[in-house]
Amino acid sequence: MTLLQKSCLAVPVLVCLLAAGTGCYCQVKDYPFAKLDIQDGLSNNHINTIFKDRRGYVWFGTMSGLNRYDGYTFKVFRHDDSDTTSLSDGDVLRIFEGPEDKLYILTGTGGINIYDPLTEHFIPHTADFLQIRHLLRFGLVDIFHGKDGHYYFVYADSGIYRLDPGRQAIPVGPDIHGTGRVRSGITDAAIDPLGGLWLSYANGMLEKIDLVSNKVLVHTDILQHTSPRSPFGYHLFIDSQDKLWLYAPGSISALWELDQHTGALSHFCRDSGAVRLNSNIINDVIQDDKGSIWIATDKGGMNLLDHTGSTVRYMQHSDEERSLPDNTIATLYRDNTGTVWLGTLKKGIGYYEKNMLRFPLYRRQPGQSESLPYDDVDCFVEDKPGNIWIGTDGGGLIYFDRARNTFTRYRHKAGDPNSLSTDVIVSLLVDHQGKLWIGTYQGGLDSYDGRRFIHYRHKDSDPTSLADDRVYALREDAGGDLWVGTLLGGLDRFDREKNKFYHNNTSLPNSVHSDCIAALAEDSGSNLWIGTTLGIDVLGRSTGTYMHFNHETNKLSDNIIFGLTCDHQGNMWAATRQGLSVMQPGSDTFQVFHIKDGLPSNTIMNVLEDSNHYLWVSTSGGISRISVTKEGGSLKIKCLNFDEYDGLQGREFSENAALRTREGELIFGGANGFNLFTPESIRRNEHIPPVVLTGLQLYNKEVPLPSSVLMDSELVLSYDQHNFSLEFAALSYINPRKNRYAYQLVGFDKDWVLTGGRNRRATYTNIDPGEYVFRVRASNGDGLWNDQGIRVRIVVKPPFWKTNVAYIVYVLLVIMALYAGRMRIIGRARARFALAEERREAMRVHELDRVKIKFFTNLSHEFRTPLSLILSPADKLIRAADDPGRRQLAMTIERNAKRLLHLVNQLLDIRKLEVNELKLNITRGD
Numbered sequence: 001m002t003l004l005q006k007s008c009l010a011v012p013v014l015v016c017l018l019a020a021g022t023g024c025y026c027q028v029k030d031y032p033f034a035k036l037d038i039q040d041g042l043s044n045n046h047i048n049t050i051f052k053d054r055r056g057y058v059w060f061g062t063m064s065g066l067n068r069y070d071g072y073t074f075k076v077f078r079h080d081d082s083d084t085t086s087l088s089d090g091d092v093l094r095i096f097e098g099p100e101d102k103l104y105i106l107t108g109t110g111g112i113n114i115y116d117p118l119t120e121h122f123i124p125h126t127a128d129f130l131q132i133r134h135l136l137r138f139g140l141v142d143i144f145h146g147k148d149g150h151y152y153f154v155y156a157d158s159g160i161y162r163l164d165p166g167r168q169a170i171p172v173g174p175d176i177h178g179t180g181r182v183r184s185g186i187t188d189a190a191i192d193p194l195g196g197l198w199l200s201y202a203n204g205m206l207e208k209i210d211l212v213s214n215k216v217l218v219h220t221d222i223l224q225h226t227s228p229r230s231p232f233g234y235h236l237f238i239d240s241q242d243k244l245w246l247y248a249p250g251s252i253s254a255l256w257e258l259d260q261h262t263g264a265l266s267h268f269c270r271d272s273g274a275v276r277l278n279s280n281i282i283n284d285v286i287q288d289d290k291g292s293i294w295i296a297t298d299k300g301g302m303n304l305l306d307h308t309g310s311t312v313r314y315m316q317h318s319d320e321e322r323s324l325p326d327n328t329i330a331t332l333y334r335d336n337t338g339t340v341w342l343g344t345l346k347k348g349i350g351y352y353e354k355n356m357l358r359f360p361l362y363r364r365q366p367g368q369s370e371s372l373p374y375d376d377v378d379c380f381v382e383d384k385p386g387n388i389w390i391g392t393d394g395g396g397l398i399y400f401d402r403a404r405n406t407f408t409r410y411r412h413k414a415g416d417p418n419s420l421s422t423d424v425i426v427s428l429l430v431d432h433q434g435k436l437w438i439g440t441y442q443g444g445l446d447s448y449d450g451r452r453f454i455h456y457r458h459k460d461s462d463p464t465s466l467a468d469d470r471v472y473a474l475r476e477d478a479g480g481d482l483w484v485g486t487l488l489g490g491l492d493r494f495d496r497e498k499n500k501f502y503h504n505n506t507s508l509p510n511s512v513h514s515d516c517i518a519a520l521a522e523d524s525g526s527n528l529w530i531g532t533t534l535g536i537d538v539l540g541r542s543t544g545t546y547m548h549f550n551h552e553t554n555k556l557s558d559n560i561i562f563g564l565t566c567d568h569q570g571n572m573w574a575a576t577r578q579g580l581s582v583m584q585p586g587s588d589t590f591q592v593f594h595i596k597d598g599l600p601s602n603t604i605m606n607v608l609e610d611s612n613h614y615l616w617v618s619t620s621g622g623i624s625r626i627s628v629t630k631e632g633g634s635l636k637i638k639c640l641n642f643d644e645y646d647g648l649q650g651r652e653f654s655e656n657a658a659l660r661t662r663e664g665e666l667i668f669g670g671a672n673g674f675n676l677f678t679p680e681s682i683r684r685n686e687h688i689p690p691v692v693l694t695g696l697q698l699y700n701k702e703v704p705l706p707s708s709v710l711m712d713s714e715l716v717l718s719y720d721q722h723n724f725s726l727e728f729a730a731l732s733y734i735n736p737r738k739n740r741y742a743y744q745l746v747g748f749d750k751d752w753v754l755t756g757g758r759n760r761r762a763t764y765t766n767i768d769p770g771e772y773v774f775r776v777r778a779s780n781g782d783g784l785w786n787d788q789g790i791r792v793r794i795v796v797k798p799p800f801w802k803t804n805v806a807y808i809v810y811v812l813l814v815i816m817a818l819y820a821g822r823m824r825i826i827g828r829a830r831a832r833f834a835l836a837e838e839r840r841e842a843m844r845v846h847e848l849d850r851v852k853i854k855f856f857t858n859l860s861h862e863f864r865t866p867l868s869l870i871l872s873p874a875d876k877l878i879r880a881a882d883d884p885g886r887r888q889l890a891m892t893i894e895r896n897a898k899r900l901l902h903l904v905n906q907l908l909d910i911r912k913l914e915v916n917e918l919k920l921n922i923t924r925g926d
Contacts, residue, residue, distance in 0.1 A: 031304075031315055032322035032357040032647065037348030041074035043067055047343025050333035051095035053103065055117065056690040056731030058341065060349060061092030066105060066115075070694050070729040071736035072760065077115075077122070085121040088113055096143035099151050099165040104143055111137040119707045134169040135161060141186050146211055147195040156185040160197070160209075173197070173209050187233025192242055192260075200246070202233040208260075222265055227253050237285040239293065241307075247282035254280040255295060257309070268295075268305065268312075275312050277303050284332040288340055289354075296329030296342065317347075320365060322357065325350040337687045339733060353734050357647030358682050359623075362400075363673030373398060373409045377669030380659035381428035381436070388659075388667065389436060390674070391425030397438065397448075412443075418452045427656055429474035431482065439471030445484060445494075456501075458489070464500040467492050472656075475520035477528060479541075485517025491530060512537045513548050518655065521564035523572055524585070531561030536574060549583070549590070557581040557592040562655045563606035567628075568613055571635070575604035580617060582635060591635055598639035600624055600651075606658035608666055610679040618653035618668045623675075625682065640684060640782060645735040649673045685782040689732035689739065691789045693776075694760075697725040713792050715774075719799040725763040730778035730786065738781030745794070746773040769798035860904045867901040 037045050044062035051059045060067040065078040066087060080086040088110025096104040103115040105122075112130065114123045123129050130137050141154040153161040153169065160173035184202040191197055196217060197209045204227065208218035223234060223246065230248035234256075237245040244258040254269030254277060269280050279300025286294050291307030301316035301324050317324045326347035333341040339353040365371035374395025381389045390398040396411040397420055413419040422443030429437040438446040444457035444466055459465040468489025475483045484492040490505030491512050504511045512530060519531030528539040535550030551559045557579035565573045570585040579602050581590040594602050601621030608616045615626040615637075622643035629636045643651050649672040657669030667676045696705050698721050708714050717724060730739045742752040743762045747770065753762070762774070777789035800806060874897060877890035 031352055033324060033342075033350040033352050034322075034356060035325045035348060035350050036069070037325075040348075041067075041076070042348055043074070043076045043078065045344070045346055045348040047330055047345075047349060048092055049094050049331050050341045050343055050349075051097070051103075052333070052335040053097055053117070054101060055692060057692075058335070058733065059095050059103070060343065061095055061105070064090045066092045066095075069733075070692065070731060071733045071739075072729055072757070073694070075694075079110075084124040087122060088126070094140075094142075096140075097145075098143050098153075099163060104140070106140055112140055118710045120705065120710070132168075133163060135163065142189045144189070144191050144197070146191070148212065150211075152197070152211065154186060154189040154197075154199070156187070159186075162211075172211065172214050185233070188235040190236040190238045190244075192238045193240070194242075198236055198238065198244065200234045200236050204229065204234060206244075206246075206258075218260070222258070223256065226265060226267075227256060235284075237287075239287045240291065245285045245293065247285060249283050250281070252280040253282075255282050255285070266309070275305070275310060277312065278314055279303075283328075283330050286332040286334045286340065288334060289338040294332055294334075294340060296332050298328050298345075301327040302329060302342070319367065337733075351733065355683065355685050356734050359642065359647035359675040359677050361647055361649055361673055361675055363649060370406065372673055373407055375673050376671045377657050377674045378424075378426050378654050379428045379439075379656040380667050380669065380674070381430050382659065382661050383430050383436070384434050386662065388661075388676075389428050389430070390669070391428050391438065391656075392423070393425075393654075393671075394423050396420055396423040397425055410448075417455070420453060421446050421455045421457070426470075426472055427474045427485075429476060429482075431476050432480060437474055437482070439474050439484070441470050441487075444469040445471050456494075464502075466501050467503050467505065473517050473520045473531075475522070475528070477522055477541075478526040483520055483528065485520055485530070486515075487517075488515050490515040491517050510545055512546065513550075519561055519564045519575075521566055521572070523566045524570040529564050529566075529572060531564050531574065533560050535559045536561060536564070549588070554583075555581075555589045555592065557590065557594075562604060563658070565607040565609060565615075567609045567615070571628075573607045573615065575607050575617070577604075578602050580604045580607070584635070593637055597637055598624070598641070600639075600641040600643070605653045605655050606668075608658050608660050610660070610666060611664040612679065614679060616666055616668075616679065618658055620652045622651045623648060623653070623668060625679075642682075643738070645737055645781070648675055684784065685732075685734055685780050686784060687732060687734075687780060688784055688786045689730035689778055689780050691728060691730050691776050691778045691786055693726060693790065693792065694729045695725075695727035697727075697761075697763075699723050700725070709792060713790070714795065715792055716795045716797065718797050719769055719802070722767040722769075722796055723765045724767075725761050726774060726792075727761045728776045728778070728790070729760055730780065732778075732780040735781040740779045740783070740785075741776060742778075743774070743776045746775060748772055752777075767796050769796045769802065771795050860907060863904045864901060867897050867904070870897040871901070 036042055042060065042062065043065035046063040047060055048063065049061040053059065058069045060069065065076045068075040077087055079088065079090045087105065087107065089107035091108035092105055093108060094106040098104045101117060103117070105113040105115055107113060112126060114126055114129060116123055127137055135153060136155055136158055139156045139158060141156050144152045146152055151163045153163060155161070159171055161169040162172045163169040186199050187202050188200045189197060195211065197211055199207045199209065204223040205221050206218070206223065207216055209215070210217050228251065230251045230253060232248060232250050234246045234248050239245065242260055244260060246256040246258060247253070254267065257266040257268065268275065268277050270276055270278065277295065277297065277300065279297035281298035282295055283298060284296040288294060293305040295303040295305060297303060301314060304313040304315065315324045317327050326344035328345040329342050330345050331343040335341065337353070339351055341349065341351045343349055362372045364373060364375045374392045376393040376395060377390055378393045379391040383389060387402055388400040390400060392398060396409055399408040399410070401408065410420055412421060412423045420438070420443070422440045424441040424443070425438055426441050427439030431437060436448040438448065440446060444455060446456070447454045456466050458467060458469050466484070468486035470487035471484055472487055473485030477483060482494040482496060484494055484501070486492065490503060492501040492503055494501050505515050506512065512532065514532035514534035516533040517530060518533070521529045523529060526541045528541070530537040530539065535548060535556055538547045538549070540547065550556055556574065556576065558576035560577045561574055562577070563575035567573065572583045574581040574590070580593045580599060583590050593599060599617070599619065601619035603620040605618040605620070610616060615628060617624045617626060622641055625640045627638045642648055649670045653668050653670040657674065659667040661667070665676060665678050667674055693705060693709060696703050706715065708716065728741065728743070730741070732739055737757040739757040741755050741760060744752045745762070745764060748764065748767065772794045774792045774794050775789060777785055777787055779785040871894060874890050874894035878887055878894060881887035881890055
């Protein structure tokens with residue numbers, strides 16, 4: 001049990017903090033802020049609350065809506081009377097994450113709203129949703145996810161409820177209306193690192209509750225005896241050392257620190273001894289990853305109290321671009337990556353991350369006399385005390401006293417021989433005697449011993465004078481000789497004792513191959529390397545002869561040299577107009593690196609090596625930190641690139657504006673000032689950003705993302721939606737413009753498509769029906785990739801006439817048509833067969849009838865002849881017979897013969913009719 005627990009009802013202890021320490025103003029370069037406001041799409045500049053959900057989105061509650069931020073754009077949710085799935089009230093006060101990944105949005109007059117991230121809508125009938133779970137809609141103070149896995153809902157007047165997913169909430173903890181102790185409404189709650197829940201009541205009482213046993217571990221009214229009564233109660237923040245920080249927004253009670261282990265109560269205010277706040281109105285408190293306490297004030301900006309409580313630093317708004325956005329900070333939030341977000345009362349949002357602007361910048365700030373007096377920087381040199389001389393392009397010579405953080409400026413004064421010869425300075429050198437040598441453009445060479453300037457100019461009448469008044473390079477070699485490289489006069493060696501210049505130019509034998517000298521360096525053998533516009537000359541220290549390297553014969557990337565550096569392994573690096581070249585010891589050819597090897601630009605201005613053997617290269621596209629490895633006989637490089645979004649003075653740097661100090665710091669300068677930094681402080685952002693889909697367009701019209709995309713990662717489109725675009729984002733808020741993306745529609749794209757933060761949309765047109773998989777990978781600004789990314793199955797449904805059912809119908813119709821055709825063919829064949837059979841039968845019958853007819857005809861003729869032969873004698877007998885009986889008999893014979901003949905004739909007539917009818921039928925059949 002802690003001392004506070006043992007003495008929870010004892011007389012409170014009040015300690016007024018008088019620790020040694022002083023308040024100081026915090027420079028912008030120490031804590032640079034990025035800013036967001038309504039011009040970036042924010043619904044309102046009055047920020048009430050900030051929250052980051054599990055997916056990585058940052059949410060901002062304002063006076064006029066809820067805002068979701070993905071690092072690039074805001075999606076705003078507002079109240080809409082006609083939409084039951086919108087916010088009930090636009091004034092968003094607090095945001096909590098509850099069970100089932102749902103967000104509980106506390107509004108001013110609408111109570112709790114519940115946002116479902118799977119549908120991206122607010123649940124209608126919120127009261128019913130909460131009632132089913134035995135939760136209240138009004139009076140919510142906070143929601144916690146306890147170490148035991150339960151969710152705890154803290155209400156001002158109803159106490160604490162525990163809710164498990166899929167179950168109903170049950171009340172836990174003390175009954176605030178009980179009679180055991182006098183309690184008022186709960187004003188705030190916080191969970192300490194051990195899982196204990198601290199409650200602050202409106203009357204100033206504090207309690208600590210064990211959520212497992214539901215017992216009160218600590219009960220103290222220490223604030224009631226030591227601090228003024230606040231009408232809104234005290235708010236709580238618990239730091240990493242289990243200390244409670246208590247403040248009452250809207251009151252002037254300032255800040256209280258309660259050490260629960262010792263029971264000591266400390267007060268920080270405007271009059272709290274040596275460590276003083278600059279405002280007594282505190283709106284919020286958080287702790288950063290270094291242990292410092294950030295204190296948001298009203299009108300006082302930000303107060304930073306170090307982890308020891310002995311020093312406070314003030315951050316306030318200024319005209320500087322990266323300063324605090326406003327001096328009235330309404331809310332603070334620290335996310336899981338260590339980024340500190342702050343919401344102001346009237347100026348929107350600011351956020352700070354230690355890797356956001358990694359390069360401290362010195363530049364001219366109008367109205368600030370202590371800033372750099374002139375921006376356009378050409379060169380640097382360090383003197384023996386460790387201060388920096390700065391040569392500018394038109395601003396003269398500047399002396400940077402680092403201990404005092406002051407700048408002293410030296411200018412050319414017409415008619416004053418003890419001033420600079422010109423204000424355009426392109427090279428600087430401090431020799432072994434501590435004398436400053438100044439190479440100027442058109443002003444010759446100056447020296448400065450701390451008292452007066454001495455001028456060395458070209459004189460046509462003096463062959464031992466300076467060869468050219470444009471001095472681009474200065475070098476004191478290992479032997480103490482001073483070398484002067486000029487623009488068009490070649491290379492001079494200056495004998496300081498004799499005050500003579502000895503020339504090396506193209507008019508002399510065994511000399512330099514160009515009169516334009518841009519860079520000078522020495523290798524491990526003290527040989528002098530001379531960068532020119534026609535390649536590199538090397539003056540052998542032992543031989544005194546020149547050796548020449550160029551693009552044509554030695555594979556130098558370009559013959560125009562901007563800078564030369566020899567690294568710790570003896571490799572000579574050459575900064576050229578067309579790439580970075582390196583020659584290893586013992587070799588006579590260069591190896592070249594370009595953009596394809598990871599460099600930000602092919603135009604290399606200068607090269608420095610730090611104490612950890614990284615190369616730092618300034619280019620026309622930013623600065624690159626290069627790690628060099630050797631594989632076989634060649635070198636390999638890996639680049640980490642930086643630009644103005646990392647705090648650089650700009651993307652383009654001046655040729656000679658690079659320096660490594662004796663302490664290992666590096667300085668690079670350009671037209672917008674210079675960056676001075678410790679290389680070890682520039683660390684890679686190791687946060688792997690989550691990747692999300694943020695938008696869907698059909699035929700270039702924005703449509704809501706279907707819930708199937710968020711729940712099942714499946715997007716189903718109809719056949720007439722084959723022209724679509726998908727937007728995506730990596731939820732990395734540190735320089736999101738530098739994020740990189742790779743996407744591919746598997747089944748359509750053959751390779752990955754690479755893009756940057758400015759183009760986060762994949763557009764596809766005329767996609768054939770079928771199934772595809774859309775994949776997106778992303779990297780943060782330092783090239784750390786989320787290779788898993790996201791995968792969305794995309795189904796483009798075919799039109800109904802191309803569906804499987806349609807194809808089955810088509811097949812059935814074809815089968816039916818084939819069957820009908822087959823049956824018709826068979827029917828016709830059968831008909832032809834039947835007709836043929838009929839014809840054959842008719843022919844057979846005809847033949848039979850013909851035979852019959854022929855038979856009957858023949859037979860009839862055979863009958864008719866005898867009958868004729870009978871009738872003729874019978875007729876004669878009748879006429880010749882006298883006897884009636886005989887005559888009667890003859891007449892009977894005649895009558896019967898005629899009857900028989902008549903019958904034969906009738907038979908012949910009938911057969912003729914049948915034959916004619918048969919012929920007629922045969923003719924019709926044909």
